[in-house]
Amino acid sequence: FFDxxxxxxxxxxxxxSDTSLVVMAGGAFSNYTFFRNDIPITTGEDFNIIDSALSxxxxxxxxxxxxxxxxxxxxxxxxxxQVEPQIVYAVADLAMTIIDESGDPLVGEVSAYLxxxxxxxxxxxxxxxxxxxxxxxVFNDVxxxxxxxxxxxxxxxxxxxxxxxxxxxxxxxxxxxxREIDDVQVIMTEIPIEGDGPGVxxxxxxxxxPDEEGRIDARRRAARRKCGLRRKTGGGRTSDDDFExxxxxxxxxxxxxxxxxxxxxxxxxxxxxxxxxxDPSAEVEFDVGEEGISDTESVSY
Numbered sequence: 687f688f689d690x691x692x693x694x695x696x697x698x699x700x701x702x703s704d705t706s707l708v709v710m711a712g713g714a715f716s717n718y719t720f721f722r723n724d725i726p727i728t729t730g731e732d733f734n735i736i737d738s739a740l741s742x743x744x745x746x747x748x749x750x751x752x753x754x755x756x757x758x759x760x761x762x763x764x765x766x767x768q769v770e771p772q773i774v775y776a777v778a779d780l781a782m783t784i785i786d787e788s789g790d791p792l793v794g795e796v797s798a799y800l801x802x803x804x805x806x807x808x809x810x811x812x813x814x815x816x817x818x819x820x821x822x823x824v825f826n827d828v829x830x831x832x833x834x835x836x837x838x839x840x841x842x843x844x845x846x847x848x849x850x851x852x853x854x855x856x857x858x859x860x861x862x863x864x865r866e867i868d869d870v871q872v873i874m875t876e877i878p879i880e881g882d883g884p885g886v887x888x889x890x891x892x893x894x895x896p897d898e899e900g901r902i903d904a905r906r907r908a909a910r911r912k913c914g915l916r917r918k919t920g921g922g923r924t925s926d927d928d929f930e931x932x933x934x935x936x937x938x939x940x941x942x943x944x945x946x947x948x949x950x951x952x953x954x955x956x957x958x959x960x961x962x963x964x965d966p967s968a969e970v971e972f973d974v975g976e977e978g979i980s981d982t983e984s985v986s987y
Contacts, residue, residue, distance in 0.1 A: 696773035698827060701866055702744045709738040709769055711757045721754045745776040747830040747865050777827040780862075781869040784821045784837055786845075787876055791821035794840040800825060803832040803861045833862045837872050846875040846934050847912070854914065854934060855958055878932050885948030885974035889913065891941045891957060907941030911957050915945055918952040929954055948974045 699705045709718055720727050720740050727733050727740075732749040734741040738757075742749055755769035780800075784792050800814035813833070814825050818840075835850035836859075851860025852873040862870055891908040913936065916929035932953070937943045955970040 696775050698775045698777045698829065699745055701746060701776045701778040701830065705742045705745055705774055707740045707742075707753060707772060707774070709740075709755050709757060711738065711767060711769070713759065715760050717758045717760075719756045719758075721756075722749070723751045724754070742774060745774065747776060750774055750776045750830065775829045777829055778864075778867045780825040780828045780864055780867075782816075782819075782823055782825065782835070782837075783869060783871045785871065785873055787873060789873075792839065792841075792845075792874060793821075795819060796821065796840060797838045798823070798825070799836045799838070800828065800862075801834040801836060803834050828864060830864055830866075833864060834859050835862050835870065835872065837874065839874060844876060846877055848872055848875045854912075854931065855956065875931070875934075877934060881932065881947045881949045883947055883949030883974065885946075885950070887915070887945040887948065887953075887955065887972075889937065889943040889945070889955070891937055891943075907939075908957075909937060909939045909941055911937045911941070911959075913937065913943060913955065913957045915948070916954045916956070917949070918954075950974050 697705065711718075716738070718735070718738050720733070720735060722733075727735075729735045732743055734743060740753065740755070742753075752771050752773045754771045757767040757769065759765065782798055784796050784798075786792060795818045797817040798815065798819060799812050801812055814828055816823055816825055834856060836847060836856075837849070838847045839845035846854050848854055849856060849859030850862055850870060850872050851858065852875065853859055854875050862868075891911055891913070893906055893908045912934070914934035915932050917932040918928060919930050920928050932948075933945045935943055935945070952971065952973050955972070
């Protein structure tokens with residue numbers, strides 16, 4: 687085994703520092719082969735290997751990972767020892783600056799979350815969180831990697847929870863490619879001003895609820911689901927860039943929400959399920975005419 691693997695958890699070491707792993711196999715006439723992410727490695731720019739000792743040189747995103755070793759011996763040609771793997775990560779500080787749409791620091795506090803930038807059928811993990819922070823703060827010792835960053839404002843009467851990339855939907859969020867000490871900025875989205883049109887959209891959201899065997903067994907009301915409307919501003923019918931956010935909110939405990947004062951136009955209604963990809967047909971498009979909504983649809987999520 688590696689001498690640093692006894693505690694059975696990843697080693698986190700500062701970005702660009704050197705880290706050593708030593709195989710505690712014992713015996714004489716042994717030969718050692720080291721692997722990173724199952725690929726053999728040798729002495730070079732990233733690593734230095736002397737007998738049973740592996741040094742990771744100036745660790746960064748490219749040479750961190752899971753390390754293993756094999757031990758063979760000329761006196762026991764039919765025996766190869768497999769050394770338990772040890773994960774080694776490079777870490778650095780990630781500073782955050784949160785501003786409003788005018789470029790000024792937010793007055794109120796925010797809570798921030800770093801999420802793994804991998805979508806999964808049942809959502810994805812929150813890896814780091816910083817709660818009740820001022821508009822400038824630091825995530826300390828973050829593992830180098832790819833993240834989504836979500837900012838939840840304290841003042842929800844003015845601002846909408848916003849992802850890095852300055853959007854309110856996780857599917858539109860930009861990825862933070864975190865490779866070294868960095869400072870990223872998020873521009874918070876302000877709640878749109880109500881319109882003055884005749885349209886009213888009453889929303890009731892239900893979710894399919896599968897049983898343990900995977901069958902769809904029942905439906906339940908979707909409480910506290912974030913949802914919004916985008917209004918078509920021009921361009922092609924299928925172009926998302928030609929729709930602007932006009933309303934945003936969340937359902938009540940009964941899965942209901944109402945958007946009112948909608949001007950005439952074409953709209954798309956969406957529900958925010960962070961980490962869970964929705965079928966494209968789940969985004970409902972409808973028109974508001976002179977008398978209000980001219981066409982309605984029912985969609986289950």
